Amino acid sequence: MQHVRSFFVFLMLTIALVILPGPGLQAQTGAGDFSLGNELLRQGKFEEAYEIFERMLRENPRSYAVYDRAATALVQLKRYDDAIQITKERLDRVGDDSNTRIKLGEIYDISGRRDDAMETWNHVLRQNTENAQVYRRVAETMNQRRLFREAIRVYETARELVGDANLFAFEIANNYLAIADFESAISEYLDIIGRDNRRMSLIQRQLLNYDERRLYDTAILLTEERLGQLSPGSEADLGYRDFLVWLTMERGLYRRALAAARTLERHSNNERHAMFRMGRDLRSRGQFELSEQAFRYYLELDAHPLQARSHEELSRTYQEWAGYLTDRNLDFDGAADSLYRKAFDAVDQLSGRFPRYDRMMQTLAIQSELALDHLKEPEKAAVYHQKMERIARNDSEMALVHYVEGRLLLFDGNFSMARVSFTRSNRIADGGEIADKSRYYLGLGDFYNGDFTYARMQLRSLERQNYSWYANNALQLRFIIQEGHEEGGENSELHRIARARYLYDTGHYAEAADLLAPVLEEPAANPLHGESMLLLTQTLRRIHPEIAFRVVDRHTRRPSVRQAAGERLLWERARLAEVVYIMQQRDAENNRSAEGVVPAGLLAYPFSAEERFYGRDENPGPILLGADGVTGYYEELLLHYPEGYYSDIARNRIRDLERQAREL
Incomplete structure (x- = not known):
């Protein structure tokens, strides 16, 4: 019976708790109104929002949060007097609350009563001389009202009252920046660095928001003045010098920064390690010559922990430098090839001087790739591959070994065995850069060998790796295969371009040009005509840029080709025209001659009647190009493709050529 009675009591209590609304439920209802009012404020429905907050304020007159939203709604409605009235009523209820009085000053300032605002804020400060946080809130409110000078005085007063030189240092400096008082701002920042140079990164991030040359000039001058007052090698001296390096780099004074x-x-x-960081930074900004000097600093020391790594970074600098010259038509007198040779020599010295270097496998892989891709010397790559086999210690290093082995076999034309090596590398690597490389060269090897179906399968899997640099290469190669496919099989031209690509990649440029030369007489409507011409142009450029320009210029003037010429071909023609023009400007008479290496009939295909109609000379003399002529080629590209991929670059080149012509 007692159990029944207990159960009955428990049941009635449960029903009571469910039916009767308690304080928690009332609080949830209030919270819902508060959220609704905030949402209405965000939507700009200030009248509706105020109605909610006004009711809530009557129910809970001491809540600052509710008062603040109600006052905000009234200010947005420009009902300033009402906002001031409810603020004063709150002060009467709760006493001299600093937050409420600061809000009153803000409302005064918004309504145009700045004198009343300043008097209100000063009253708050007088009542809270020992409370730094009140000073902070007053200054922040002034900043919101863009009263930066007044806020500085508040910060400085608080600092004096507390007696802490670090207090509000960043806030004061940032406010000086806001009013463009750069000298005062930098002085504050330098004081901060002098006390604790670990805070320098915060200062740098702040200065990066200002693209103002005078700011950096002022900072450099004041930093150098501080350095003149310090003994070299002290902690403050090193901190300021570190800051000076950064300032001069951001200012673009690269030699001074070095x-x-x-x-x-x-x-x-x-x-x-300032020179090491400088070398990387200069390289990322295209200052390759200075980057070279930075890394060589360590190589000239008797010993340093970064000597080995500097060899590797120096090699990377040379490689990026060579790519920069090639991309911008500045590869004259074999400059890019010379830089690739230097890149190879840098890592060669690394492996010789530091046989226990912790990145030796990566170094040997770099040497192998340079030997194959740029020096076209597979025998050197084979030596490095043997070294890699001897020192490989784990799966990731074995993946590198098989990758380089595949590259060697591919270069030698042993496509079936190359496939085996790349497959092993891809399986062991199981993702990452080496796996991406292996999959790409698997597809490229199948392409060389005419196994276009397998090539497409490999390349399609790599295309899905959006983060991979090789995905773009794979997409381009698969596009060529797709264009060359016909319903009855592959286009015979696809086999020709695959063979020519292999010859080009292995450095047999004359043979590749000989194989591709018939494209000059074939119909421009062939699916792979454009790709074949591009490869022929690139091949001839390796032999001699002027020969390449002669061929592509004449070919694109054929009426049928002119109508079908793609943007890339017109871009290559314009680039070659500029190369020839610059070579002539630089008196580059020592460039390699095409005699003896270019197929004899390459420039002797008969002119058509249409070409004679357009006034082409069947026995052209030396090419003499001026800036206007080069500009004309870029303009023709823009005429056909005004919004094309190369349009912006072409316009920039035209502006540069015109500027250079004016300076001559």
């Missing part, structure tokens, strides 16, 4: 980094390194006993 000199500053060298001094910093010397004063820190080469422990700051």
Whole structure:
């Protein structure tokens, strides 16, 4: 019976709790109204929002959050007097609350009563002389009202009252920046660095928001003045020198930055690694010559922990430098080939001087790729591959070994065995850059060998790797295969371009040109005509740029070709025209001659009647190109493809050529 009675009591209590609304449920209802009011404020429905907050304020007159939203709604409605009235009523209810009085000052300022605002804020400060947080809130409110000078005075007063030089240092400096008082701002920042140079990164991030040359000039001048007052090698001296290096780099004074980094390194006993960081930074900004000097700094020391890594970074600098010259038509007198040779020599010295280098496998792989891709010397790559086999210690290193082995076999034309090596590398690597490389070269090897179906399968799987640099290469190669396919099989031209691509990639340029030369007489409507012409143009450029220009210029003037010429072909023609023009400007008479290496009939295909009609000379003399002529080729590209992929670059080249012509 007692159990029944207990159960009855429990049941009635449960029903009571369910039926009767308690404080928690009332609080949830209030919270819902508060959220609804905030949402209405965000939507700009200020009248509806105020109605909600006004009711809530009557129900809970001491809530600052509700009062603040109600006042905000009234200000948005420009009912300033009402906003001031409810603020004063709150002050009467709760006493002299600093937050409410600060809000009152803000409303005064918004309504145009700045004197009343300042008096209100000053009253708050007088009542809270020992409360730094109140000073902060007043200054932040002034900042919101863009009263930066007044906020600085508040911050400085608080700092004096508390007696802490670090207090509000960043806020004061940032406010000086806001009013363009750069000298005062930098002085504050330098004081911060002098006290704790670990806070330098915060200052740098702030300065990066200002693309103002005068700001950086002021900072450089004041930093150098501070350095003149310090003893070299002190902690403050090194901090300021580090800051000076960064400032001169951001200002674009690269030689000056390099000199500053060298001094910093010397004063820190080469422990700051400033020149190493400088080398990487300069390379990323295209300052390759200075980047070379930065990395060579360590190579000229008797010993340093970064010597080995500097060899590797120096090689990377040479490689990117060579690519930069090629991309911008600045590869004259074999400059790019010379840089690739230097890149090879840098890693060759690394492997010789530091046989226990912790990145030796990556170094040997770089050497192998340089030997194959740029030097076209497979025998060197074979030596490095043997070294890699001897020192490989784990699966990731074995994946590199099989990858380089595949590259060697591919270069030698042993496509079936190359496939085996790349498959092993891909399986062991199981993702990452080496797996992507292996899959790409698997597809390329099948392409060389005429196994276009397998090539498409490999390339399609790589295309899905959107993060991979090789995905773009795979897409281009698969596009060529797709264009060359016919319903009855592959286009015979696809086999020709695959063979020519292999010859080009292995450095047999004359043979590749000989194989591709018939494209000059074939109909431009063939699916792979454009790709064949592009490859022929690239091949001839490796032999001699002027020969390449002669061929592509004459070919694109054929009426049938002119109508079908793609943007890329017109772009290559314009680039070659500029190369020839610059070569002539530089008196590059020592460039390689095409005699003896270009197929004899390459430039002797008969002119058509249409070409004679357009006034082509069947026995052209030396090409003499001026800036106007080169500009004309870029303009023709823009005429056909005004919004094309190369249109912006072409317009920039035209502007540069016109500027250079004016300066002559």
